[in-house]
Amino acid sequence: MRKNLVVPSLLLLSSLVLTTACSSGAPSSSGTGPAAVGAGSSPTAANRGVDPSKIKGLDIVSDNSEHGSCPFATSYPAVPGAEATTAVMKKYVEERLSTFRETACASGSAVNQDHELNISYTFLAASGDVLGVRLSTQDGSAAGSGLSTNTYWYDGKDRTYRAAPGLVADGFRDAFVAELKKQLKGRQGIDAAQLDGAFDDTSRAATLADMSFTADGGLRVEFDRGVVGVPAAGTYLVTLPETTVTPWLSGFGKRAQRQTVHPSGTLDLGATHTTAPAVPTESASSTDSTDCKQVKCIALTFDDGPAAPETATLLTYLAKYRARVTFFTVGQNVAAHPELVRAEARAGHEVGNHSWNHPDLTKLSPEMIASQLSRTSAAIKAATGKEPTLFRPPYGAINSTVRAATALSPVLWDVDTEDWKYPDAARVAQTVITKAARNSVVLMHDIHPTSVAAVPEILRTLTARGFHFVTVSHLRATL
Structure with a gap:
């Protein structure tokens, strides 16, 4: 079990990248390493054009x-109007997290240091009356590679959750399955008996858990490792062209399909009321002149956001x-x-980089580390006009490979x-104080x-004790 990297303060101060080509060729490899979910350097054809910041009332849970x-990091989107689909994703995430905590995080359990749970999301469609989300899971405590993907759909017209097989009409599912089996047969690692079993009446829904549309209207179906072929062969991908699948x-x-290929630009799922999160308007009046050689300074840092409404509060x-802090x-x-x-x-705070979706960077390749950090830096620059200079490695996990993959300072x-x-505001405040x-x-x-609720007591008590709250970069620069 790797211990958290905690060193004295003065020393401190000194995408699942899976092959998603739109073809029915060779199976994509699942050997991308643990906790790489959602780490791709660019969006797939299935989610181009989806800007989550345009979804009114979006809450990232x-x-x-x-x-x-x-080590765990889970997230899924809650979209106003799509409560039925949110509930299904919530149940899945909570069950996976509960199992992980019981097996991998229990006190005294002999945990392999490779065990990590990471669940991240990608929007497949968010337009008109259609919402589509893919959840990508890397569970190091699970059997095999621990990699899995599931897609969740919402039908705003009928106001109902749609599982992935619902994209195909009931009367045509046999023809659809027959075409998938035809595309898969003969590929390396495919066993005919296993293939038939994967599509029988009891297994079909689970087998077809990941279905989405490509930018040109084709239907992309991905099969998790070991579902339709031997585990060693990795995942399999079949993309049926628009002309074949549309009927x-x-x-x-x-x-x-239509809202993926030609998005309308607005999303209307019938929500009766969507509240935009309040955004504070405070501005820093000047640069921070605090001299940490002369006064007591402390750097509060806040990870994993932004979150609405917690960050605004x-x-x-x-x-x-x-007070100035580092996010x-x-x-x-x-x-x-x-x-x-x-x-x-x-407001004068510092914005740092905490990766794209919170994987243990030490388990990724140099290219994937660079993608995790560069995508996040680009998003920060797009929001603020300034690239970050600092990064915090998730779980404090850092090694020479991580350091070499970025110019950011850890x-x-x-x-x-x-x-x-410990979701207890009083306990959190007392720990800091x-x-x-x-x-x-x-x-x-x-x-x-509860962490946000602890902040007023922290600020009030430590200010009375003569502490000044500064950013990490300011603390470093003035020591």
């Missing part, structure tokens, strides 16, 4: 740890005390809420609130309401 002994589509399938608290943001959340990241920068911490484990020392770097998370 996240739950992350920052501890190497129990087989259900009414909803045809609308989903936090910014309001910080403005009251003229280590997750790229997929920056893309969903760039307005909150702009508000952070406008930042760890010496006060860990463990606020992800008790452990605070001159030049401390404090780890917190702005995705947890």
Whole structure:
């Protein structure tokens, strides 16, 4: 079990990339390494044009740890009007996380250091009356590679959740399955008996868990490792062209196809009311002149956001005390809420990089590490006009490969609130107040309401003790 990397403060201060080509050729490899889900350097053909920041009332539901002994990061989108689909995703994520915590995070369990749970999302369609989401899961505690993908659809016209097979009309599913089997037969690693079993009446729905449309209207079906072929062969991908698949589509399938190929630009799922998150308007009046050689400084850092409404509430608290902090943001959340990241920068806070979807970077290839960080830096720059200079490696996991893959400067911490484990505002506040020392770097998370609720007491008490709240870069520069 790898221990969290905690060093004295002065020392501190010194996509699942899977082959998704639109063809029915060789199977894509699943040997991308653990926790790489959602780490691709560019969107697939299936989700071009989906800008999550345009989805009114979007809430990204996240739950992350920052501890190497129990590494997990989960997220899924909650879209107003699509509550039925959100409920299905919520159930899936909570069940996977509960099982992971019981098996991999239990006190005294002999956990392999490769065990990590990462669930991230990608929008497949968000237009008209159609919503499509893919959840990508990497579970190091599961059998085999632990990689799996599932797609979740919402039909705004009928106001109902649609599982992936619902894209195909009932009367044409046999023809559809026959064509898939035809495309798969003869590929390396495919066993005829296993293939038939995967598509029998009891297994078909699970087998067809990942279905989405390509930019030209084809239907892309991906099969997890070991489902239709031997595990060693990896995942399999079949893409049926638009001319073949369109006659087989259900009414909803045809609308989903149309909204993927020619998105209308607006999403209307029949939500009666969508509330846009309040965005604080505070602006930094000047550069920070605090001299940390002369006064007691402390750097509060907040990971995993931005989150609505928690980050906005936090910014309001910080403005009251003229405190400056550093936010280590997750790229997929920056893309969903760039307005909150702009508000952070406008108020004089520092915005750092915390990867695209929170994988353990030490388990990724140099190319995947670079993709995780560069995508996030690009999202931050798009939101604020400025590229970050700092990054916090998820779980504090860093090695020479990670360092060599980026020019960003790593930042760890010496006060860990463990606020992800203890959702208790009073406890979180007391941890910071008790452990605070001159030049401390404090780890917190702005995705947890209880952590945000702890901040006023922290600011009030430590300000009375003579502490000044500064960004990490300011602390480094003035020591």
